[in-house]
Amino acid sequence: MSDTGTIPIRLSFGGGLEAYFSNKRTQTVQVPSKDESGAPSNAAFLIRYLHENIMQYHGEAKNNPFVTPEGDVRPGILVLIGDPDEIDGELADWELEGEGAYVLKPNTLVSFISSLHGG
Amino acid sequence: MNDGVPDDVKNEIFAALRFGDGEVERKGGREWPLSGDEYRRYGRQLIMPEVGLAGQMKLKNASVLIVGVGGLGCPAAAYLAGAGVGTIGLVDADDVEVSNLHRQILHGTAKVGMSKVESAVLYINGLNDEVQCIPHHERIFPENALGIISQYDVVLDCTDTPASRYLISDSCVLLRKPLVSASALRTEGQLMVLNNPPRPAGDVHGGPCYRCIFPKPPPAASVVTCGEGGILGPVVGTMGVLQSLEALKVIIATSSEEDTPMELDEIDAQQQQQQQRKKADPPNLLLFSSFSKPMFRSIRLRSRRADCAACSAQASVTVESLNSGSLDYVQFCGVSSPVAALQPSERISVKSFAQLIADSEQEVHFGRPLAAPPVVLDVREKVQFDLCSLKGSINIPYSVISSTDPSATGPSATWVDELRRIPLDQALYIICRLGNDSQLTVKRFRELALDEGGRRRIVDVAGGLKAWRDKVDRDFPEY
Numbered sequence: 001m002s003d004t005g006t007i008p009i010r011l012s013f014g015g016g017l018e019a020y021f022s023n024k025r026t027q028t029v030q031v032p033s034k035d036e037s038g039a040p041s042n043a044a045f046l047i048r049y050l051h052e053n054i055m056q057y058h059g060e061a062k063n064n065p066f067v068t069p070e071g072d073v074r075p076g077i078l079v080l081i082g083d084p085d086e087i088d089g090e091l092a093d094w095e096l097e098g099e100g101a102y103v104l105k106p107n108t109l110v111s112f113i114s115s116l117h118g119g
Numbered sequence: 120m121n122d123g124v125p126d127d128v129k130n131e132i133f134a135a136l137r138f139g140d141g142e143v144e145r146k147g148g149r150e151w152p153l154s155g156d157e158y159r160r161y162g163r164q165l166i167m168p169e170v171g172l173a174g175q176m177k178l179k180n181a182s183v184l185i186v187g188v189g190g191l192g193c194p195a196a197a198y199l200a201g202a203g204v205g206t207i208g209l210v211d212a213d214d215v216e217v218s219n220l221h222r223q224i225l226h227g228t229a230k231v232g233m234s235k236v237e238s239a240v241l242y243i244n245g246l247n248d249e250v251q252c253i254p255h256h257e258r259i260f261p262e263n264a265l266g267i268i269s270q271y272d273v274v275l276d277c278t279d280t281p282a283s284r285y286l287i288s289d290s291c292v293l294l295r296k297p298l299v300s301a302s303a304l305r306t307e308g309q310l311m312v313l314n315n316p317p318r319p320a321g322d323v324h325g326g327p328c329y330r331c332i333f334p335k336p337p338p339a340a341s342v343v344t345c346g347e348g349g350i351l352g353p354v355v356g357t358m359g360v361l362q363s364l365e366a367l368k369v370i371i372a373t374s375s376e377e378d379t380p381m382e383l384d385e386i387d388a389q390q391q392q393q394q395q396r397k398k399a400d401p402p403n404l405l406l407f408s409s410f411s412k413p414m415f416r417s418i419r420l421r422s423r424r425a426d427c428a429a430c431s432a433q434a435s436v437t438v439e440s441l442n443s444g445s446l447d448y449v450q451f452c453g454v455s456s457p458v459a460a461l462q463p464s465e466r467i468s469v470k471s472f473a474q475l476i477a478d479s480e481q482e483v484h485f486g487r488p489l490a491a492p493p494v495v496l497d498v499r500e501k502v503q504f505d506l507c508s509l510k511g512s513i514n515i516p517y518s519v520i521s522s523t524d525p526s527a528t529g530p531s532a533t534w535v536d537e538l539r540r541i542p543l544d545q546a547l548y549i550i551c552r553l554g555n556d557s558q559l560t561v562k563r564f565r566e567l568a569l570d571e572g573g574r575r576r577i578v579d580v581a582g583g584l585k586a587w588r589d590k591v592d593r594d595f596p597e598y
Contacts, residue, residue, distance in 0.1 A: 014307060014406060014408055015304070015307060015309075016304070016305070016343060016348070019518065020522075025408070025411055026411075056522045057521075057522070058521065058522065058523065058524045058525065058526075059521055063338070063340055063341075065341055074337065074338065074341070075333065075334070075335035075336060075337050075338070076281075076333060076335075076336065076337025076338075076341065077337075078332070078404070078418070080418050090417070090418075090419055091416065091417075091418045091419070092418065092419040092420075093332075093404075093418065093419060093420050093421045095421045096419060096421055113309075113406060113418075114337070114341070115302070115309065115333060115337060116302040116303060116304040116307060116308065116309050117279055117280060117281055117284065117302050117304070117342055117343075117344070118190075118279050118302055118303050118304040118343070118344060118345040118348070118350055118355070119187050119189055119190060119191040119192070119276075119277050119278050119279040119301070119302055119303065119345075119355070
């Protein structure tokens with residue numbers, strides 16, 4: 001893979017977040033394989049990239065449904081990672097995979113699920 | 120035993136009476152662990168190896184608390200009662216409303232206005248009078264949570280706000296109760312078994328609590344209720360049924376030593392831990408997305424958080440802090456304040472708005488109207504607009520408005536161009552369901568320069584269609 005290449009990342013959204021991503025629950029996006037500093041793209045970069053390039057939201061930063069003004073994932077959203085190299089392909093809380101430091105691989109599945117509260 | 124009756128005769132009598140009530144067996148001298156009625160009632164689950172007699176006895180001796188007798192709590196209560204859980208506690212302060220009935224299956228049309236707990240007790244007693252029902256006709260608060268929860272073995276969180284979810288989880292950690300937590304909205308549901316095994320705070324072998332998974336609450340403005348977002352009955356029903364299933368599994372998996380959790384410390388700790396590690400499933404989140412394929416997905420969750428405010432060794436949530444009222448869950452989760460984005464001059468009351476419409480409909484001399492009909496923009500989602508709308512109003516959903524980038528260069532959205540073509544002396548009246556999105560729309564229209572530098576008035580119809588129904592047109596549908 002070249003330095004300027006992209007890698008396919010499979011995304012899924014749930015709990016209402018899909019409304020800000022073309023109303024699609026699943027989609028595959030091409031993400032730069034290197035971040036701004038030239039390091040391999042990780043999950044933290046992906047979130048930045050999605051926020052700046054893919055997400056459809058034009059309201060105030062403090063009401064952003066995906067990231068906080070500081071750039072962190074908003075509280076109440078679970079980030080889940082399905083590593084393509086893990087045989088079972090099971091999704092896991094990204095805290096089990098190194099959180100933002102998880103280095104993206106081609107076809108990594110990254111899922112953003114907003115917690116629900118209705119009952 | 121010699122009671123003077125030959126054994127073969129006795130056997131024949133018993134065989135003939137084997138469909139009679141349970142008394143016969145006892146008269147014959149045998150004490151069965153369950154009554155004849157219970158054998159028959161629970162027979163279909165008793166013959167399953169997952170349950171068996173031992174499992175049924177555990178269910179019979181168990182007590183389960185259901186907090187919230189709504190879309191989750193109703194089906195959960197029905198299946199737990201059906202399965203023969205000995206004691207079921209029910210917490211809810213609300214009364215049955217007609218808008219509950221499409222999903223809250225214990226309540227019926229004749230029970231509208233009755234308290235939900237009373238309605239649920241009636242249903243459960245009708246289903247299975249072996250079950251002891253304990254109604255708690257109150258909302259759960261820090262002041263009453265420990266008192267109520269301490270009376271039960273397993274807790275089901277069937278509530279609908281983040282504040283109650285944190286409170287119930289904290290209480291379950293403090294009292295060492297397993298917690299089955301579920302939630303649902305629109306077409307989706309989520310399910311977790313938390314604090315299982317319910318080890319003391321600081322014990323890394325205990326299951327994670329709600330705070331481990333969600334250390335910080337979501338911003339109050341991002342929390343959508345079923346009333347706002349909608350809910351499909353079978354979706355929330357599925358989650359409630361799954362909660363009852365998880366509760367049954369937790370109860371049946373309980374070893375006899377664990378029946379008295381407060382004495383756990385006396386048992387050899389290492390042996391206990393090994394036993395529990397073997398038994399408890401790794402923490403999981405089950406996601407249900409009813410319009411996706413596959414509908415179900417299971418997510419591996421983290422274990423207890425080392426710095427968790429509730430279940431770690433450094434926990435700041437204690438019995439004392441809860442009882443003293445120093446933990447304010449409502450404040451912790453924040454309150455979504457009503458939108459107040461506009462000046463009074465940018466708003467019109469529904470009564471004045473109704474007058475405006477009436478004026479435009481009133482014909483004066485030569486058949487010319489007194490005033491042009493107002494341009495009314497309804498910013499509810501299309502599905503709601505299609506349910507009912509004001510005559511002549513135009514639908515531009517707020518989701519479309521809010522996703523239009525005001526700073527974008529190049530051709531603007533079609534709907535913006537169409538609004539620009541409306542003569543400048545025509546004001547735009549913005550209406551929505553409750554009067555919040557309409558205010559945000561007025562602001563956004565200014566950002567999109569639709570007020571043409573102040574030459575066009577953009578007016579919010581205060582209070583939305585709810586106020587319209589309350590103060591102008593009682594026949595306008597309520598949903």
